[in-house]
Amino acid sequence: MSENKIHTENMFLYYSEKMALNNISITIPEKKVTAFIGPSGCGKSTFLRSLNRMNDLIDGVKIEGKVMIDGVNIYDKNIDVVNLRKKVGMVFQKSNPFAKSIYENIAYGPKINGVNDKSHLDEIVETALKNAAIWEEVKDRLGDSALGLSGGQQQRLCIARTLAVNPEIVLMDEPASALDPLSTAKIEELIVQLKEKYTIVIVTHNMQQAARISDNTAFFYLGELIEHDKTKKIFTNPDKKQTEDYITGRFG
């Protein structure tokens, strides 16, 4: 594995009293695609959301242990969550464009970061849309409402919106689960391209998807990290029987 980008040590997460993540220790390498797989409710999305502290928005969530990004514990008291989220972007399961124009959706992030120069913004918007492989489809209608785009286009727009803030890590929570096969293929292709510049962590229910696009795969079950290894190894020769049972479809 190349340089460590994300590293957790003995991390526990509780919803009120209920333990949702049990002693997670994992190292996620830079500029690779890491997939989290596992049955519903296994904690993979919860874990993903704790990497940019989106769980802070939920009442009663308590986290113990270390969650390090670039060697810094992101749950330290002096961490600015706003800055953390600029560095660790997130794409959600359901595409969630703002009720604004395509242009304004992308420009939203840079603007709140103080970019006001029109030509600079134009440049950021164009680059982000190109990086998200949607520029050709929308370049002639940047002023139209983003809500008029198809589901697949909306999701790529949301990816572009995340890229426009220039993050280092992009977290994706089942980004293609609500899309048709063609749109899914486009998103997958895009994810593979994105790892050149970004560290990608993706939660997916679709094991073929994990096998196709990820370099490393982590299998979660009942709040525990069962196994984490090269994707090839996980899918061909896993160490743990639970992993094998899940991969071969015996449960989940």
Next chain:
Amino acid sequence: MINNIRKNFKGAAIEGVTLFSALLIIAIVIVMFTVIFIGGKSQLTWEFLSSFPTDGMTKGGIFPAIYGTALLVIIMSIAAVPFGTITAIYLTEYAKENSIIAKTIRFAVRTLAVIPSIIYGLFGLGFFIKFVGTHVDNSLYGGTLHWGQPNLLWASLTMALLTLPVVIVSVEEALKTVPQELRAASLALGATKWQTIRKVVLPGSVSGIMTGTILAVSRGAGEVAPILFTGAAYYLATLPGLGDQFMVLGYHIYVLTTQSANVDQTLPIQFGTTCVLLLLTFVLNMSAVILRYRIRKKKNN
């Protein structure tokens, strides 16, 4: 057999009674509107709307009352809408759903909504005029009477208190229609909470804020009790400023029907004034209903 007939008859009778009650409601509305329109329609002229009362209020128009009502609801909105919106923002965006403070605020809002309006009037008199106004006079005017008496400002603020619950509830409802996913998207882009509220949540609830404002205005335009002690005047020969008493439609009707030297002579003006007030509140309420319908439709999509 006979039992069955009896049962059927009983069922039909109950249905009939309930239907009759329901139809009665429609009848009341129709009768009310018809009587008022027939009585008032001859009065609805530009002349009536734009001139001062004359001949001891037995002739002339109701312009000062329209003017006073307009100023009253404008100043009231300027006070109630921002205050109510900010409260609603606290309740939906900042307060935890079941925290003691949120529960207490909601209880206070509900309580404000059911307090009889005459009590608002008394509160306005005691608090704004006797307490605030008198203190202002004592400290700024050396005790001479300026603000320690009924006027447009105190009446508007009293009315603002009365309409505050309407604004808070409408804005809260509108803020809740903005999907959580959009807040999450904004925060995940590194926006602060306030940036998220300002740039995503509030633009998404403009129509709700407008609904709240319109409902508040329509409530305020028709209420008389809160301004009885705080600023409403019987008759004024000039248009009011902030520190003056003022004429207002609702109170004008009361004055014409009970205080006039010749009630019969004022009858057409009573009808005309009632007609104007009714039309005003009706139009305001309809626009609020339409706006609200649009918000619900948007929410369901």
